[in-house]
Amino acid sequence: MIIEDEKDVTKAVLSELARAKNPRFREIMSALVRHLHDFAREVKLSEEEFQAAIGYIVALGKHTTETHNEAVLMSGSLGFSTLICLLNNGNRGQTETDANLLGPFWRMHSPATANGGSIVRSPTPGPALFVDATFHDADGKPIEGAEVDIWQSSPEGFYENQDPIQADMNLRGKFTTDRAGRISFRSVKPAGYPIPIDGPVGEMLRAQGRHNMRPAHLHFLAYKPGFKTLISQIYDPDDPHIETDVQFGVTRHLIGQYVRHDGSERAPAEGVGAPWYSIEHTFVMERGAARLPRPPITGKAEGERPQIPHLEAV
Numbered sequence: 281m282i283i284e285d286e287k288d289v290t291k292a293v294l295s296e297l298a299r300a301k302n303p304r305f306r307e308i309m310s311a312l313v314r315h316l317h318d319f320a321r322e323v324k325l326s327e328e329e330f331q332a333a334i335g336y337i338v339a340l341g342k343h344t345t346e347t348h349n350e351a352v353l354m355s356g357s358l359g360f361s362t363l364i365c366l367l368n369n370g371n372r373g374q375t376e377t378d379a380n381l382l383g384p385f386w387r388m389h390s391p392a393t394a395n396g397g398s399i400v401r402s403p404t405p406g407p408a409l410f411v412d413a414t415f416h417d418a419d420g421k422p423i424e425g426a427e428v429d430i431w432q433s434s435p436e437g438f439y440e441n442q443d444p445i446q447a448d449m450n451l452r453g454k455f456t457t458d459r460a461g462r463i464s465f466r467s468v469k470p471a472g473y474p475i476p477i478d479g480p481v482g483e484m485l486r487a488q489g490r491h492n493m494r495p496a497h498l499h500f501l502a503y504k505p506g507f508k509t510l511i512s513q514i515y516d517p518d519d520p521h522i523e524t525d526v527q528f529g530v531t532r533h534l535i536g537q538y539v540r541h542d543g544s545e546r547a548p549a550e551g552v553g554a555p556w557y558s559i560e561h562t563f564v565m566e567r568g569a570a571r572l573p574r575p576p577i578t579g580k581a582e583g584e585r586p587q588i589p590h591l592e593a594v
């Protein structure tokens with residue numbers, strides 16, 4: 281159609297889209313065009329602002345590599361990743377869910393580790409942490425034989441893949457749930473960490489006056505055919521950034537019960553200095569298709585420890 285005014289351009293795009301054969305594609309693209317055009321109308325987007333927006337999108341691509349995905353980071357920083365997670369889990373957002381963000385640091389082929397074993401694979405200073413996790417279905421029946429990947433940052437705030445000082449696969453492990461649906465392991469208490477701010481995400485955070493910290497957490501990925509793969513994180517309520525996670529991942533349901541133990545209590549292993557910590561958590565897996573996500577990274581970064589600056593919220 282020949283466009284007479286600003287309203288016609290939306291109609292023209294939508295009428296062309298009507299030719300698309302795939303109905304779901306048509307639905308998504310039509311809604312995207314309507315919202316995108318209405319967004320520009322609502323804020324009266326100037327030509328300069330439009331050019332700046334295009335620059336942001338180009339920069340997302342330019343800052344993405346094999347070991348870093350700036351688009352995922354932007355999606356998280358806008359709360360979009362958590363929105364998608366909550367819309368698609370917990371009976372489509374009707375009930376609480378243990379599902380959470382995958383994040384950028386899951387690796388495949390974590391070392392198989394026996395229950396009760398340790399995922400500390402090279403000297404890692406920090407307080408000991410003993411983790412007990414149970415997996416059951418929606419009816420409370422234990423799930424035996426689920427493979428559970430664990431990964432976490434060190435008490436210094438680095439994942440092993442970022443940090444040449446840590447051994448390959450340090451603070452990562454793959455466990456199998458026993459007849460009671462349980463796994464257990466020893467680790468060290470994770471710390472919060474900053475997300476990179478050398479790209480468009482950093483520019484956006486500065487403009488919004490936000491910090492770039494994620495609160496401390498443990499990552500879980502539980503896989504068993506017949507169940508939807510459960511991707512989860514358990515957050516530390518004592519972390520100073522628990523209320524303001526830069527990725528908006530913290531849901532009430534996933535705040536963990538980290539218990540601090542002082543010197544008078546006996547630790548579950550020999551040679552554990554005080555204070556040490558323990559945590560117990562029960563996860564619910566929903567029935568569904570077991571699928572593994574595409575690993576965001578494939579190996580260890582080389583060279584120096586990264587220097588990721590901390591932004592202060594203003």
Ligand SMILES: [Fe+2]
Binds near residue numbers: 383
């Ligand atoms: Fe993480």
